[in-house]
Amino acid sequence: MNNQPTIILVEPQLAENVGMATRAMMNCGLYDLRLVNPREDHLSAKAISASSGAEEILHNAKIYKTTQEAVADMQKVYATTARPRNQIKIVHTAENAAKEITKDIKDNINVGILFGPERTGLHNDDISLADAIIEIPLNPKHCSLNLSQAVLLVGYEWYKNQINAEDVRFVTNTTTLANKEMVLNFVRHLEQELSEHPGFKDEEKRPHMERNLQNIFTRNNLTEQEINTLYGIIKYLKNK
Amino acid sequence: MNNQPTIILVEPQLAENVGMATRAMMNCGLYDLRLVNPREDHLSAKAISASSGAEEILHNAKIYKTTQEAVADMQKVYATTARPRNQIKIVHTAENAAKEITKDIKDNINVGILFGPERTGLHNDDISLADAIIEIPLNPKHCSLNLSQAVLLVGYEWYKNQINAEDVRFVTNTTTLANKEMVLNFVRHLEQELSEHPGFKDEEKRPHMERNLQNIFTRNNLTEQEINTLYGIIKYLKNK
Numbered sequence: 283m284n285n286q287p288t289i290i291l292v293e294p295q296l297a298e299n300v301g302m303a304t305r306a307m308m309n310c311g312l313y314d315l316r317l318v319n320p321r322e323d324h325l326s327a328k329a330i331s332a333s334s335g336a337e338e339i340l341h342n343a344k345i346y347k348t349t350q351e352a353v354a355d356m357q358k359v360y361a362t363t364a365r366p367r368n369q370i371k372i373v374h375t376a377e378n379a380a381k382e383i384t385k386d387i388k389d390n391i392n393v394g395i396l397f398g399p400e401r402t403g404l405h406n407d408d409i410s411l412a413d414a415i416i417e418i419p420l421n422p423k424h425c426s427l428n429l430s431q432a433v434l435l436v437g438y439e440w441y442k443n444q445i446n447a448e449d450v451r452f453v454t455n456t457t458t459l460a461n462k463e464m465v466l467n468f469v470r471h472l473e474q475e476l477s478e479h480p481g482f483k484d485e486e487k488r489p490h491m492e493r494n495l496q497n498i499f500t501r502n503n504l505t506e507q508e509i510n511t512l513y514g515i516i517k518y519l520k521n522k
Numbered sequence: 523m524n525n526q527p528t529i530i531l532v533e534p535q536l537a538e539n540v541g542m543a544t545r546a547m548m549n550c551g552l553y554d555l556r557l558v559n560p561r562e563d564h565l566s567a568k569a570i571s572a573s574s575g576a577e578e579i580l581h582n583a584k585i586y587k588t589t590q591e592a593v594a595d596m597q598k599v600y601a602t603t604a605r606p607r608n609q610i611k612i613v614h615t616a617e618n619a620a621k622e623i624t625k626d627i628k629d630n631i632n633v634g635i636l637f638g639p640e641r642t643g644l645h646n647d648d649i650s651l652a653d654a655i656i657e658i659p660l661n662p663k664h665c666s667l668n669l670s671q672a673v674l675l676v677g678y679e680w681y682k683n684q685i686n687a688e689d690v691r692f693v694t695n696t697t698t699l700a701n702k703e704m705v706l707n708f709v710r711h712l713e714q715e716l717s718e719h720p721g722f723k724d725e726e727k728r729p730h731m732e733r734n735l736q737n738i739f740t741r742n743n744l745t746e747q748e749i750n751t752l753y754g755i756i757k758y759l760k761n762k
Binding site for chain 1: 545546548549550551574575576608609610611612613614615617618655657658659660661663664665666667670671674675678681682685687688689690691692693694695697743745747748
């Protein structure tokens with residue numbers, strides 16, 4: 283039993299690609315790697331260098347002779363393919379597969395994800411071992427990905443389900459968002475300084491100008507620090 | 523005005539990385555590239571080879587001396603950073619930024635997305651040119667991405683908003699999902715063939731066995747072709 287899906291690279295050709303795939307795995311918090319009949323040594327200097335800090339994944343990788351052996355203890359297997367071929371099979375987007383896998387893992391199900399060799403992708407025989415297919419939605423005119431990028435996209439979708447990233451947030455560092463009193467005091471102060479400006483002297487134009495200023499300075503989420511900066515600017519301009 | 527965001531690579535160091543970034547762009551249906559002060563020739567053999575079929579993007583790329591010049595005609599600019607630094611700024615996840623950018627483009631707004639140099643990421647001066655920051659949620663212990671992977675993840679999120687991929691679908695190729703009559707007829711046929719089996723002869727066990735068989739053969743979405751295959755198997759086994 284495992285708390286995350288196992289990445290299974292079937293017959294990867296280049297050790298460098300295996301290394302890059304482990305880098306992508308670590309980017310996404312995935313640590314469990316299996317290799318089926320890799321052509322090159324996954325612990326070669328090239329592989330270690332390409333793993334770029336993720337070499338523990340290479341060292342812990344388990345090696346199998348066949349895909350069947352690699353999935354023997356798995357309870358659910360997903361196969362990634364650029365385009366599902368002649369198979370009668372359920373096809374998930376990477377996004378939806380990630381949700382399913384997250385649920386599977388919560389149900390204590392052992393999940394493996396198959397990735398095929400660089401040039402050909404997975405053989406039909408290996409795809410037929412899988413419960414379902416993962417398809418990454420990409421430009422159909424140019425959907426070939428290198429191995430590490432396929433691992434990255436599937437892993438990224440999985441990782442998004444493990445964390446609760448805020449869609450959007452406002453970073454203010456040491457300062458905080460100014461309250462409305464502070465913003466409006468500043469706008470009033472600016473208006474006072476502009477009282478001799480033609481737009482403010484004209485009683486008809488004045489309300490329009492005031493609304494304009496209010497819009498300008500309430501639309502951009504000013505922080506307390508930024509308002510102080512603006513006061514300083516007005517002071518400086520006055521004395522210039 | 524543009525129907526997609528412009529990818530702006532600021533001071534990319536290696537031509538190969540620029541090439542790989544264009545491959546990722548094309549994967550995601552993005553074609554508009556700008557380069558700010560690239561260190562190497564973006565039309566070198568290395569770049570073309572790494573672009574892996576996306577060389578038209580390299581040929582059409584526009585070159586600028588400064589980031590300010592590259593964003594001059596943009597109306598909204600997003601800056602990608604591994605971790606937002608000392609800036610008072612709105613931070614979107616890649617997923618949310620993609621939704622925002624899709625809306626921006628519908629509103630005929632020119633959008634640019636800045637990516638920094640490989641080693642350092644964007645300078646604070648360049649980040650301050652942006653309306654908002656895009657942060658890709660990744661394992662905080664290992665969040666460094668190479669340039670093309672950052673472009674791929676942001677582009678992928680954008681592309682997902684351009685298409686309406688079905689979350690999950692069932693691919694049956696030339697055959698179709700069997701209807702319930704066909705499935706149940708098959709189960710009844712199998713039961714008949716098994717009428718001498720101890721589990722079916724025992725009147726008490728029989729309903730349980732029948733439910734079991736019905737579960738087995740209704741849970742896996744059998745197609746018409748597959749049911750015919752199963753009839754054939756029974757026939758063969760009988761005559762063995």
